[in-house]
Amino acid sequence: MRTIACLIYPDVMSLDVTGPLQVFASANVECQRQGLPIAYQLRVLAEQAGPVATSAGFQLVAEQAWAECAPAELDTLLIPGGLGEAAQSANQPLLTWLRSAEPQVRRLGSVCSGALILAAAGLLDGRRATTHWADVAALRAHNSIEVDGDRLHTYDPEGQDGDAHVFTSAGVTAGIDLALALVEADLGRPLALAVARRLVMFLRRPGGQAQFSALLAPDANCTPRLLGLLEWIAQNLAADLSLEALAQRANLSSRSLSRLFVQELGTGPGRYVEQLRLEAARNLLQGSGASIGTVARLTGFRHPENLRRTFHKHLSVSPQDYAERFA
Template sequence: MLIRGPFPLLGLTLMDTRPPNPRRVACFMFPQVMALDVTGPMQVFASANEVASRQGLPPLYRLETVGPQAGAVETSSGLRLVADSGIAEWNPCGVDTLLVAGGNGVDAIRQDPDCLGWLRRVEPQVRRLGSVCSGALLLAEAGLLHGRAVTTHWCRERDIGRYDGLRLEIDRLHTYDASGKAGDPHVFTSAGVTAGIDLALALLEADAGPAMALAVARYLVLFLRRPGDQAQFSAHLGPPGTRSSSADDRILTLLDWLPEHLAESLTLDRLAERCGMTERTFIRRFQQATGQPPGRYVESLRLEAARGLLHTGSIPVAEVARRCGYDHPEALRRAFQKTLKLSPADYARRFGGPSGSAGVPTPLF
């Protein structure tokens, strides 16, 4: 919305740069997109409109979708979404926020010169440009992430790391910060799948305040609010899934034994002795089998086990620490702060089961 005009007493021509109301929010999708990358964030904005309506307020957002061409887009799940516009006819004028979804099809679409050129053209024309999940690869290919902090789905860390000039921060949920102090208010990225919902809630909070963001989170039965710099809670914390098929059988036997003996002393010399190897040989073969040093693997197992116990909401933190092999609750707290950016007690409150203090938030209506 532009208001020009002369103001002779001031000797100025003023321009009102406030975002339009409702704000235009668009999501770019493509064949084999992850459906939740599109529908998750867009539902946050749609629910904000519903909350506003129930409060007698006008809608906050006008939602639209854009694709390489207008029409049906088949997602990686087989479901079909509809792009309102194709990139050739889509008008970015007045767009507040453009989100770029991710999914299996991102590898093909980031080779499309028309799509890359379109992103480069629209980037300076929209107030905010963000990606969900592996959509960061598309922004990186277009050259829009150079010099910026970047995150994406943890399984795409190697792919995004091939681009020069990025500050890769894979253990973040998103890199958006309206203030510009802890993130970028103009071009930003988010981590795997549901982190796009966390990003949308952060955008909503910046637009309409924390009360509105809380109301929408409660309506959608979400935890508000996972901070952007919180680590991804994902399967890469579960090392048993990362075994080499050619691993030494003695190492594989040890991997099956470890989860049941986390409370014990798992020193390097003990593990090597259990496998009948020298420490040097053990370290080499263990890393060949798992891709990790033994100490890091054991720490990840212990952290994952602690998370599982805290999910019950009924086991004291000190007991969780003991069962998982931490010599003191403070050691468990340090491990959580380092990897997950919150304390065990906070984790239990946010993600614990109904028998604990966390529970599940009650929907607003």
């Protein structure tokens, strides 16, 4: 029996709490369906036992004060995010308790902006971490953390592409992806797949998959010369969009164009074009029913292998898998 505890506090995001806990509860149901003993005991902690108001306006009930909980009794401790995160990041007794709990629990993780609470406790120093895309800048303010703002979670039981002990996850529903990954590590992929099916979810979005998808649009605040180029790029994805070709079209040197992209958009021309082509490919795979080869040709990747490499690089899935999941 593994005890999974989740912290709550005033103005916590309710889904950051209930989403992951429901995954573990559903794992217990699937264990019983298969004639196995239940695997998890769930516990909700707060500064004091009793009802706590969430940011949604309703209350969740904590059964125990975290100060009265012996961390050694816990297998996994989860720290959710929410509007009340800032107050908890300044709650020194809580931060002290978290620092004492870290070496005693097998797994310590966060959901959404809960990463900022772990960061305030110094528990992400020297580690890779992510959080909700809107809070990435705040997490980057902690210079000792390796922030990867474009992934779903940083849990990896093998410790190769993440951490098996202290880990983080992105916004809101990414906590469910994290919980499924924890269940898979504990109980195996077949049972985790049964949980995902029960919850009508895909098992599983890989931790390294990008968390935010939006077709890149030219910024109206860009200089007119760059704005015109960006609009042309979006309409000509299958054209030659090499640095040299773009520089010639903009009547700039390659170095000047690269400097302008970084200054105006925060990224270089090559990465911008790759992201735009990737977004276009995702949209085609989701809605058109086009073949992989056709998508590669229409979006400028030219060959399916180039498309495959880019999908694995940014989304950790193949174009075929992406189409099967999201079309």
